[in-house]
Amino acid sequence: MNATDLTALLPLLVMGGTILAVMLATAIFRRPGPVAVLAVLGAVLALAALWPARAVAPRQVTPLLVVDFYAIFFMGLILAASILVLLLAHGYLGRRGDPPEAFHLLVLLATLGAMAVVASDHFAAFFLGLETISIALIGLIAYPRAHGKPLEAGIKYLILAGFSSALLLFGIALVYLRLGTMAFPRIAASRAPGDVGWLAALALIFAGFGFKLSIVPFHMWAPDVYQGAPAPVTGFIAVVSKAALFALLLRWFAATGAEAAAMIQAAAIASMLAGNLLALLQTDVKRILAYSSIAHIGYLLLPLLAGGALGLEAVAYYLGAYSVMTLGAFGIVTVLSAGEDGDDASALECYRGLAWRRPFLAAGFTLMLLSLAGLPPTMGFFAKFYALAAGISGRWWPAVAALVAGSAIGLVYYLRIIVVMVQPAPALQAPPGPAPWLGMAVIGALAAVLIWLGVDPAPLVGILHTLRVG
Amino acid sequence: MMLPWLVLTPLIGGALAWLGWPRWVALATLAADLVLALALWAAAPADGRWLAAFNRPWVPALGLRLHFAMDGLSLLLVVLTLVLGILAVAASWSEITERVGFFHAVLLWTLAGIVGVFLALDLLLFFLFWELMLVPMVVLIAVWGHEGRVYAAIKFFLFTQAGGLLMLVAILALAIINRERTGVLTFDYFALAQASLDPGEARWLMLGFFLAFAVKLPAVPFHPWLPDAHTEAPTAGSVILAGLLLKTGAYGLLRFAVPLFPTESHAFAPVAMALGVAGILYGAVLAYAQDDVKRLIAYTSISHLGFVLVGIYAGDRLAREGAVMQMLAHGLGTGGLFIVAGALQERLHTRDLRQMGGLWASMPRLASIGLVLAVASLGLPGLGNFVGEFLVLLGTYRTAPGFAAAAALGLVVAAIYALALVQRAFHGAPHAAAPDLSARHLAILAATMAGLVWFGLHPQPVIDLAASGLGAP
Numbered sequence: 001m002n003a004t005d006l007t008a009l010l011p012l013l014v015m016g017g018t019i020l021a022v023m024l025a026t027a028i029f030r031r032p033g034p035v036a037v038l039a040v041l042g043a044v045l046a047l048a049a050l051w052p053a054r055a056v057a058p059r060q061v062t063p064l065l066v067v068d069f070y071a072i073f074f075m076g077l078i079l080a081a082s083i084l085v086l087l088l089a090h091g092y093l094g095r096r097g098d099p100p101e102a103f104h105l106l107v108l109l110a111t112l113g114a115m116a117v118v119a120s121d122h123f124a125a126f127f128l129g130l131e132t133i134s135i136a137l138i139g140l141i142a143y144p145r146a147h148g149k150p151l152e153a154g155i156k157y158l159i160l161a162g163f164s165s166a167l168l169l170f171g172i173a174l175v176y177l178r179l180g181t182m183a184f185p186r187i188a189a190s191r192a193p194g195d196v197g198w199l200a201a202l203a204l205i206f207a208g209f210g211f212k213l214s215i216v217p218f219h220m221w222a223p224d225v226y227q228g229a230p231a232p233v234t235g236f237i238a239v240v241s242k243a244a245l246f247a248l249l250l251r252w253f254a255a256t257g258a259e260a261a262a263m264i265q266a267a268a269i270a271s272m273l274a275g276n277l278l279a280l281l282q283t284d285v286k287r288i289l290a291y292s293s294i295a296h297i298g299y300l301l302l303p304l305l306a307g308g309a310l311g312l313e314a315v316a317y318y319l320g321a322y323s324v325m326t327l328g329a330f331g332i333v334t335v336l337s338a339g340e341d342g343d344d345a346s347a348l349e350c351y352r353g354l355a356w357r358r359p360f361l362a363a364g365f366t367l368m369l370l371s372l373a374g375l376p377p378t379m380g381f382f383a384k385f386y387a388l389a390a391g392i393s394g395r396w397w398p399a400v401a402a403l404v405a406g407s408a409i410g411l412v413y414y415l416r417i418i419v420v421m422v423q424p425a426p427a428l429q430a431p432p433g434p435a436p437w438l439g440m441a442v443i444g445a446l447a448a449v450l451i452w453l454g455v456d457p458a459p460l461v462g463i464l465h466t467l468r469v470g
Numbered sequence: 471m472m473l474p475w476l477v478l479t480p481l482i483g484g485a486l487a488w489l490g491w492p493r494w495v496a497l498a499t500l501a502a503d504l505v506l507a508l509a510l511w512a513a514a515p516a517d518g519r520w521l522a523a524f525n526r527p528w529v530p531a532l533g534l535r536l537h538f539a540m541d542g543l544s545l546l547l548v549v550l551t552l553v554l555g556i557l558a559v560a561a562s563w564s565e566i567t568e569r570v571g572f573f574h575a576v577l578l579w580t581l582a583g584i585v586g587v588f589l590a591l592d593l594l595l596f597f598l599f600w601e602l603m604l605v606p607m608v609v610l611i612a613v614w615g616h617e618g619r620v621y622a623a624i625k626f627f628l629f630t631q632a633g634g635l636l637m638l639v640a641i642l643a644l645a646i647i648n649r650e651r652t653g654v655l656t657f658d659y660f661a662l663a664q665a666s667l668d669p670g671e672a673r674w675l676m677l678g679f680f681l682a683f684a685v686k687l688p689a690v691p692f693h694p695w696l697p698d699a700h701t702e703a704p705t706a707g708s709v710i711l712a713g714l715l716l717k718t719g720a721y722g723l724l725r726f727a728v729p730l731f732p733t734e735s736h737a738f739a740p741v742a743m744a745l746g747v748a749g750i751l752y753g754a755v756l757a758y759a760q761d762d763v764k765r766l767i768a769y770t771s772i773s774h775l776g777f778v779l780v781g782i783y784a785g786d787r788l789a790r791e792g793a794v795m796q797m798l799a800h801g802l803g804t805g806g807l808f809i810v811a812g813a814l815q816e817r818l819h820t821r822d823l824r825q826m827g828g829l830w831a832s833m834p835r836l837a838s839i840g841l842v843l844a845v846a847s848l849g850l851p852g853l854g855n856f857v858g859e860f861l862v863l864l865g866t867y868r869t870a871p872g873f874a875a876a877a878a879l880g881l882v883v884a885a886i887y888a889l890a891l892v893q894r895a896f897h898g899a900p901h902a903a904a905p906d907l908s909a910r911h912l913a914i915l916a917a918t919m920a921g922l923v924w925f926g927l928h929p930q931p932v933i934d935l936a937a938s939g940l941g942a943p
Contacts, residue, residue: 375605376598385594388639393646404639408632415608415627419620422613458529465531 001062008059008067010049011075012119015112018042022108026101032093039104040086043111047079058468063183064125065116070467073316074118074247081239081323082111084442088327088334089232091436095337098144106143107236110136114244123172123182126248130168130212133241134161140236141229153228160211160221168208174201188255202260205252206267212245215301216270219294223282226290231337231344234286235330238293239323246297250304250315254469261305268305268399271298272406279413286346288413289329292372295406296322302387302403306394313464314386320460321371321379321453328368328446332361335439351417353425362421364443369414371450374407378454472510473524473538476548477586477599479503480555484578492574496559499578503585504552511545519938521545528595533645533655537592543794543939546932547588547721550801553921554713555581558706560914561809565705565816566614573614577706579606584710587718591659593641596726597634600682600718604630607707607715615702622695622702629695633685640678644730647671663730676731676738683727686719687775689742690749700768701821705812708764712771713805717797720778724790724940728782735783742783743866743873749776751876754883758890763811763821766891767804770847773880774800774855780877781862787940789865794936796858799925803846803855806918810840813911814895817904823891828900836907837896839915846922848888849881854925 006013021042025035050072058068086107093100113132120126138161142154176182178197179190191198210218226234275295282288300322303314336358337344355362371380384407391400453460483499514521523539540548558577566573583603590596604627612623641657648665649655656662667675685692696716700708728735735742753772760766774796781793813836814829815821830837846853849860859881867874907915925932 370605376601381598381601385638385642389642389646392639392643393650400639404632404635407635408628411628411631412624415624419612419624422609423620456528458531461529461531 004056004059005061007052008056008061009065010053011046011072011079012112012115014042014046014049015108015115018046019105019108019112022105026105030101032090032100035101035104036086036090039108040083043079043083043086043108046115047076047083050076050079060121064122065119066121067119068468070247070251070312070316070469071119073463073467074243074319075115077243077320077323078111078114078118078240081243081327082107082236084327084331084446085232085236085240087438087442088235088331089230091439092230092232092334092337095436098146103140103143106136106139110140110236111240114240117244118247120248121184121251123175123184127165127169127172130245131165133244134165137161137233137237137241140233141225143233144230149228150230153225156221156228157225164208164211164218167204167211171201171204171208174198174204184252184255188257191256199260202256203263206260206264209245209249210267213242213249213297214290214294215267215297216274216294217267219271219274222294223278223287223290226293227284227286227346231286231330231334231346234289235327235334238289238326238330242293242297243319243323246300246304246315246319250312251469253304253307254312264301264305265396265399268298268301269402271295271301272399272402273298273409276406276409276413280409282413283348284346285333285348285351285417286330286344288348288417289326292410292413293322293326295410296326296372298406299384299387299403302396302399303390305396305399306390308390308394310386310393311390312467312469313461314390316464316467317379317386317457317460318383321383321450324446324450324453325368325371325378325380328364328443328450329372331439331443331446332365332368335361335436335443348417348420351420352423354421356422356425360440361443364447365421366418367447367450369417371454373411373414376454378450379457380450381454382457471524472506473522473540473589474536476503476507476510476589477538477582479506480578480582480585484575484582487574487578488571490571492571493559493563496574496578497556500552500555500559500581504549504556507545507548507552510540528592534594534657535592536595537658538589538595539591540589541939542935542937543721543724544588545939546794546798546936547717548585550717550798551581551584551588551714553917554709554801554805557805557809557914557917558709560910561709561812562704562706563910564908565812569613573610573706576606576609576613577710579603580610580710581714584714584718588721593645593657593659593662593726595657597638597641600634600637600722601631603715603718604634607711610707610710611699611703614704615707616704617702618698619702622698626695626699629685629688629692633682633692636678637682640675640682643671643678644675659726667731669734672731672734673737676727676734679722679727679730680738680742683719683722684745684779686722687716687779688719688749688772689745689776689779690752690772693749693753693772696772697765697768700771700808701762701764705808705815708767708808708812709805712768712808713801716771716775717801720775720782720793720797723779723782724793736785739783739785740870743780743870746776746779746783747873747876747880749773749779750880751776751883754880754887758883758887761823763814763823763826763891763895764808765821766823766887767807767811770807770884770887771800771804773884774804774847776880777859777862777877780866780873781858784862784866784869784873786865786869787937788868789862790940791933791937792858792861792863792865794858794940795861795925795929795933796855798932799846799854799858799922802918802921802925803843803853806843806915806922807840807847809911809914809918810836810843813907818902823894826895826901827898828896829902829904830896831900832903833906835912837892839907839912839919840896841892842919843915843922844888844892848884852923852926854922854929857926857929 116129279291371378374384586599757769
């Protein structure tokens with residue numbers, strides 16, 4: 001390992017250092033302010049460290065990690081999302097009254113895991129990163145431990161995360177049994193297509209990913225965990241953990257080729273349709289967003305299937321758009337949640353008349369929902385454009401048809417939230433408390449990005465053109 | 471160079487209207503935009519089809535361009551949009567009392583989307599505006615509409631959006647197939663019109679476009695959103711829906727579906743014309759059966775737009791010019807009828823014809839204007855609709871006499887529903903009484919009637935202008 005390798009790893013090293021510093025600071029200060037500042041600062045430094053890393057990319061660092069433009073793009077996405085979650089959570093934790101120090105630590109740990117996952121080129125690195133995310137997330141989900149719902153959600157996540165890790169490990173073991181390696185490039189070079197053991201390994205690995213990404217039929221945990229976890233944590237799960245895993249799924253696919261594509265297309269179609277149809281039945285905003293994210297992962301599988309340069313670009317743009325709009329949506333739930341009774345403001349009824357009580361938040365939420373529905377002038381529109389373009393150029397007609405049908409169904413529940421927000425407010429309602437300015441600033445920034453890259457996506461598309469796996 | 475400002479002016483004006491003086495800002499914005507449109511026309515080069523054009527790269531990596539262009543057809547529809555916009559603002563002067571600023575913002579943004587649809591020549595840009603006009607319209611219905619507004623708004627959104635998604639798939643498939651053949655990814659109208667397609671592919675793509683436009687038009691059986699949306703929308707919303715949004719469907723057929731896939735459209739014409747004739751008769755018969763004034767007018771729209779569909783697919787120059795004439799006349803006439811219906815509702819607090827009757831006694835001006843607009847709707851010679859319907863029937867007769875004969879039956883039913891409307895609302899024993907029209911309403915409706923008479927008596931300049939944009943059928 002030489003200086004260039006260390007430069008390539010700089011973002012990960014900075015993040016690791018930040019975690020140690022935050023851990024020490026928590027022991028010294030025993031109050032939230034300095035710890036929060038330190039955590040955000042460390043994450044910003046890690047983000048800045050991407051530039052030196054970019055200068056030496058692409059570079060294989062040890063057999064475990066590869067720092068290429070692809071990994072750097074997703075590290076940037078993950079770090080930005082984590083910083084925003086930390087900012088959103090700041091006011092939220094203050095209002096809830098839970099001791100906040102360990103929260104920052106856990107978010108940073110999960111972020112480090114996610115960064116390792118997107119850069120991993122080897123199953124060992126991937127699995128270590130994945131478990132770092134999962135263990136930190138269990139702590140985050142059950143963070144308000146005096147309340148029942150978060151605890152329940154935490155235990156559900158614990159059991160299913162353990163189960164899916166076991167499936168994944170089994171699959172990895174089978175791969176190792178057949179090929180004697182766990183490094184992606186060597187797997188790609190020596191795989192024996194058509195062999196039953198190989199197919200079983202692929203299926204088990206896909207099932208492991210399926211659980212983490214909540215692809216139908218492995219999606220059952222998502223609505224409960226989304227609903228039970230504190231709102232900023234839900235946003236973190238939906239964005240950081242899913243983006244990291246999806247990025248790695250694409251890397252894995254680039255290595256193995258599109259084998260068992262029929263299985264993946266079936267899972268994609270099932271996710272699009274089941275996610276959207278089940279969302280129709282919900283009356284809780286967090287659950288609606290959970291099912292909508294199941295559907296969005298289904299849409300994302302379409303460019304993954306298509307592969308090639310266009311598929312890669314489509315996945316990257318889609319994940320970017322998905323992160324912005326999902327974080328924005330959960331950010332608004334966070335800002336609205338007073339949290340005194342331990343529950344977030346996630347019942348649909350909490351949003352009745354919001355447009356007239358808090359026009360700024362309602363406008364922001366409307367934008368996020370329109371983007372999730374794929375309407376212009378938002379990033380969501382170009383995300384759908386990309387996904388459809390990739391699907392059509394690969395001639396995956398059944399999945400394209402399912403995407404169209406799913407989007408049409410999706411409109412109903414997105415629109416329902418918007419309609420509830422513009423309806424007259426109930427007469428008996430306490431006047432809104434002062435809005436947390438930090439949260440409002442985050443939402444304003446996300447909305448601005450959503451519109452900017454939705455009207456003029458050229459800058460982002462230019463970056464995406466340079467992405468290559470490996 | 472100035473062409474994008476036609477779209478930007480109402481977008482910016484909408485934001486300004488939200489800040490203060492909404493009604494005056496909205497009027498000034500639309501008037502300025504109208505002046506701009508006419509100035510662009512006046513400054514147009516004398517030769518060639520295109521009066522003005524604007525073409526800049528937008529997302530070069532994806533082959534997207536900001537390509538706007540205006541020919542005679544676009545100009546006519548843009549002017550219609552702005553005129554009806556002004557009438558809609560004026561008509562809601564006293565009707566809208568809540569959230570006035572937001573109302574005018576939403577109204578202007580809808581109009582900006584519609585103007586964009588009439589000008590965009592990059593297929594994806596066109597689609598962007600197609601979607602952009604939708605959301606403000608839905609808000610307009612859902613916030614300021616009548617009793618069943620939420621249901622109507624969601625139904626409207628779902629129908630048009632489902633059609634729109636099919637069109638998006640068709641646009642993308644067309645561009646991608648073109649890229650596979652030529653190596654260039656482009657969404658430009660002129661480039662894609664040259665694309666070489668297999669007959670099988672072209673048939674499916676043509677259907678994707680046709681369905682999106684047929685939902686908006688609306689052609690039977692894609693019409694169920696229309697009666698609800700038109701009935702529940704506030705007056706300005708109904709005027710814009712009937713006067714303009716339906717025209718975007720017809721414009722899409724004229725500009726995109728037929729020219730991009732000429733052979734397939736020709737093969738498909740009998741089906742399209744059959745749908746058109748079905749719409750003419752079905753709309754007219756159902757209009758007669760309605761008790762709700764706005765619902766009645768809504769069904770007459772289905773009938774009138776049936777003529778447009780027949781005219782577009784008849785494959786005859788006269789019929790196509792008639793279709794454009796019918797679009798313009800229907801925009802003014804039906805817009806006027808919805809303003810009359812809005813005035814009735816504002817005064818009587820009902821839209822139910824059974825509770826009206828004998829209104830001529832208490833409001834002679836409103837009743838006489840209602841009569842003029844109703845007979846315009848039934849196609850009385852001397853008014854715009856007659857010219858449109860006559861040309862459509864004449865042109866269709868030359869290529870498909872059977873369809874022309876069946877469509878002509880619609881005129882008979884039109885007479886029945888239009889006269890029944892006048893009879894039930896204005897004649898008979900007085901049931902209700904209310905103050906007559908204000909000077910403001912008189913001025914608005916006088917303008918629509920003047921337009922109809924002009925279209926009816928001296929249509930040639932309009933037809934020439936439209937013909938320059940239609941090309942050979």
